[in-house]
Amino acid sequence: MTTSLLNRVKAATAEAPSGAGRPAGAEEAPVPSVPAAPVESETAEALHTWLTRYEGHIARRLPSHVEAGAFLAAVRDRLPALEGCSPASILDAVLACASFGFIPDGREAVISRDGTLATFIPTYRGYVKAMHNSGFVTSVRVEMVYEGDEFAYEPTRPAPDDFVHRPNLDVPKDKRGAPKFAYAFAWLRGGDRSQPIILSSEDADEIRDLYSTAYQRAESAGTDDSFWHTHRLDMWRKSAIRRLYKVVPTSAEMRALEAVEEAAEAGRPQLDQAPDPEAAELVAEAERAARTAEASQDVAARPMALKAKGRSRSKPKKQRGGRRAGARGRS
Structure with a gap:
C-alpha cells in the first residue's frame, strides 16, 4: 500500500541522514525537518516559523488564479487555533486546501483542529465553487x-x-x-x-x-x-x-473534494485524495531520503503507457492502408 505524504516526510526526516539517497550534484532536499509530535511551547510562533519553510511549495500548489499572499495570510491567521496539532497534519491540510484554490478564511474552507490533527474542511460555498469550476x-x-x-x-x-x-x-x-x-x-x-x-x-x-x-x-x-x-x-x-x-x-475536482472531506472525517491524511500538481516533488524527495523502493512502480508504468500508445496508432494506419488499396483496386 502506498504510504501517505505525511508518513513519507516523517519517515524521511526521522530515518535518513541529510543527503541520503540524493544523486551527486543534486540540490539540497526541499523538505525540512517535520516534527511528528505537537510543539509543546510557543506553538503558534513555532508553527509560523516552521510553515515559512514551506511557503514556496504551498504557492506552487495553488492554481494560477489564486494569489499566494492572500492564501498564506489566511493560513497564518488560523495558526493560533491549531496549537497542539501535529505540524505534519497542518502541512497535509494546507496543501490539500491549496490544491483546490480555496482560501481558508471560513468562507470557502477552513483549516480546523480535530484533536492533534489539523484538517481541511470545505464549506458549502466551497462545494458550490467546485461545481462552477466543473464547467457542467x-x-x-x-x-x-x-x-x-x-x-x-x-x-x-x-x-x-x-x-x-x-x-x-x-x-x-x-x-x-x-x-x-x-x-x-x-x-x-x-x-x-x-x-x-x-x-x-x-x-x-x-x-x-x-x-x-x-x-x-x-x-x-x-x-x-x-x-x-x-x-x-x-x-x-x-x-x-x-x-x-x-x-x-461531476468533474475530477468535485469527486476529489468529496474524497478529501471523507478522509478528514475518518482521520486519514487528505493530501493523497487531493489534486496533485506540486506535492509529487515533495513525495519524491521524501522517498529518496527514506530510501524507499516505490520509485520502481513509476518505472514499471512507463512501458505500459508506451505499449497502449502504440496500439492506438498502429490499428488506424492498417485500416487506412487497406481502404486505399481497395480504392485503387476498384478504380
Whole structure:
C-alpha cells in the first residue's frame, strides 16, 4: 500500500541522514525537518516559523488564479487555533486546501483542529465553487426554508414549475421561524435544471449521526465542538450540496473534494485524495531520503503507457492502408 505524504516526510526526516539517497550534484532536499509530535511551547510562533519553510511549495500548489499572499495570510491567521496539532497534519491540510484554490478564511474552507490533527474542511460555498469550476453547471442555488416562507414542491410537474420558494422578506430573520428544509439545485449548461435536493431537519440529523465521525467523536468526548455542533445550518446546506453531486455531471475536482472531506472525517491524511500538481516533488524527495523502493512502480508504468500508445496508432494506419488499396483496386 502506498504510504501517505505525511508518513513519507516523517519517515524521511526521522530515518535518513541529510543527503541520503540524493544523486551527486543534486540540490539540497526541499523538505525540512517535520516534527511528528505537537510543539509543546510557543506553538503558534513555532508553527509560523516552521510553515515559512514551506511557503514556496504551498504557492506552487495553488492554481494560477489564486494569489499566494492572500492564501498564506489566511493560513497564518488560523495558526493560533491549531496549537497542539501535529505540524505534519497542518502541512497535509494546507496543501490539500491549496490544491483546490480555496482560501481558508471560513468562507470557502477552513483549516480546523480535530484533536492533534489539523484538517481541511470545505464549506458549502466551497462545494458550490467546485461545481462552477466543473464547467457542467451555470448556477447553483442553496437555500434554507423557514416556517414563515411559502414553499411547495410538486415532482410530477415539469421544471421549473415544480418548485416554488418565496421567503418572507417582510419580517426580520429572527422572526421567520425555525428552519424546516435545506434545498439545492443547479442549472446545467444547455439550459436544463437538475433535480432539486430537499432535506428536512430529520434528514440532516440522520446524515450527521450516520456519517459524521467528527460529530460522533465530539459527542463521545462531551466537547460539542464539531461543525455539526457549531455550524449546523451550514452543515445542513452542505449535506444538500453533497446529495446534489449525485444527480449532476461531476468533474475530477468535485469527486476529489468529496474524497478529501471523507478522509478528514475518518482521520486519514487528505493530501493523497487531493489534486496533485506540486506535492509529487515533495513525495519524491521524501522517498529518496527514506530510501524507499516505490520509485520502481513509476518505472514499471512507463512501458505500459508506451505499449497502449502504440496500439492506438498502429490499428488506424492498417485500416487506412487497406481502404486505399481497395480504392485503387476498384478504380
